[in-house]
Amino acid sequence: MSNLRIDVTLTTEKKPKPNADELGFGRIYTDHMFIMDYTEGKGWHDARIVPYQPVVLDPAAKILHYGQSVFEGLKAYLSENDDIMLFRPEKNMERLNRSSERVCIPAVEEEFALHALTELLKIEKEWIPKAQDTSLYIRPFIFATEPFLGLAPSKTYQFMITLSPVGAYYKEGMNPVKIAVEEEFVRAVPGGTGEAKTGGNYAASIIAQVNAERKGFSQVLWLDGKEKKYVEEVGSMNVFFKINGDIVTPALNGSILEGVTRRSIIDLLRSWDMTVTERSISFEEVYEAFQNGHLEEAFGTGTAAVISPIGEFGWKNERMVINEGKTGEISKKLYDTLTGIQKGEIKDPFGWTKKI
Ligand code: COI
Numbered sequence: 001m002s003n004l005r006i007d008v009t010l011t012t013e014k015k016p017k018p019n020a021d022e023l024g025f026g027r028i029y030t031d032h033m034f035i036m037d038y039t040e041g042k043g044w045h046d047a048r049i050v051p052y053q054p055v056v057l058d059p060a061a062k063i064l065h066y067g068q069s070v071f072e073g074l075k076a077y078l079s080e081n082d083d084i085m086l087f088r089p090e091k092n093m094e095r096l097n098r099s100s101e102r103v104c105i106p107a108v109e110e111e112f113a114l115h116a117l118t119e120l121l122k123i124e125k126e127w128i129p130k131a132q133d134t135s136l137y138i139r140p141f142i143f144a145t146e147p148f149l150g151l152a153p154s155k156t157y158q159f160m161i162t163l164s165p166v167g168a169y170y171k172e173g174m175n176p177v178k179i180a181v182e183e184e185f186v187r188a189v190p191g192g193t194g195e196a197k198t199g200g201n202y203a204a205s206i207i208a209q210v211n212a213e214r215k216g217f218s219q220v221l222w223l224d225g226k227e228k229k230y231v232e233e234v235g236s237m238n239v240f241f242k243i244n245g246d247i248v249t250p251a252l253n254g255s256i257l258e259g260v261t262r263r264s265i266i267d268l269l270r271s272w273d274m275t276v277t278e279r280s281i282s283f284e285e286v287y288e289a290f291q292n293g294h295l296e297e298a299f300g301t302g303t304a305a306v307i308s309p310i311g312e313f314g315w316k317n318e319r320m321v322i323n324e325g326k327t328g329e330i331s332k333k334l335y336d337t338l339t340g341i342q343k344g345e346i347k348d349p350f351g352w353t354k355k356i
Pocket of ligand 1: 072073074235236302303304305
């Protein structure tokens with residue numbers, strides 16, 4: 001591992017901890033954060049844990065103009081024995097570097113990034129909420145800081161990790177969400193940045209999200225960027241369908257985000273001897289299954305959303321209510337098992353959890 005030292009400056013003014021019912025998602029931050037700088041020719045340097053603070057940027061910093069940035073999302077839980085538990089964190093650091101490669105950001109040393117996260121978590125342990133359905137959301141991110149408007153990779157960057165105690169991502173909590181199938185805009189195209197976790201993908205998706213919310217939906221389901229026919233993913237989640245007893249999820253095709261939760265859910269379902277197929281699936285096929293009474297469940301998976309049952313799709317002028325708008329049996333079992341493993345309450349036969 002890199003021999004970079006992490007300097008620690010502790011805050012002199014600790015913030016009050018929120019109550020579980022005030023958490024929501026991503027609004028409250030802990031007392032400290034991790035920062036590391038990159039300079040061309042020097043590499044990553046000046047690793048430090050400092051009091052949570054604003055970022056100072058030159059107005060010409062490339063991130064502000066050309067959006068050269070990547071981010072990750074993972075969660076820490078507190079086990080019954082008071083251990084800090086992480087879920088497959090190495091997968092997030094690997095994906096961070098894959099996303100960075102796509103937008104010409106220099107790689108971080110994954111082992112060191114994990115070490116930095118671990119050190120930060122040890123300092124912030126008391127911020128990990130304990131109540132049901134809460135966790136400490138971890139946001140590692142990198143952005144271009146060079147003050148230069150030429151369109152070229154930045155010569156300087158900052159890598160940061162912030163921590164936010166969170167409850168459910170959706171206001172619906174674990175209740176089924178309503179999703180609008182997006183027919184006008186597309187999120188990603190072949191050869192684009194769809195599978196990278198880069199800010200621009202999310203910026204491009206906001207307009208559809210706003211339109212969907214106006215119509216009473218929580219998020220949108222994206223179709224492929226070429227034919228607007230095949231299912232890709234939901235705003236902040238990968239998507240799964242239970243059709244006639246079997247599970248189908250869109251195959252990774254370069255424009256779908258390779259979710260850590262997605263992969264874990266496929267493995268978990270297969271360990272229950274369920275048939276899971278990763279393939280392209282048109283929304284027409286989903287609609288046909290719905291009409292024939294074969295669409296038994298639909299759910300999204302993601303770090304923030306965990307397992308989010310989908311109670312309804314809005315498509316063209318149709319309202320497709322799934323499983324009477326109730327949480328399906330598999331969605332519930334997946335949620336309970338996954339969060340049980342993540343918190344160390346259920347045995348982890350996969351070796352996914354990392355105790356700090
Ligand atoms: C996550 O699930 O961690 C994400 O990064 C999605 C984001 C829209 C909250």
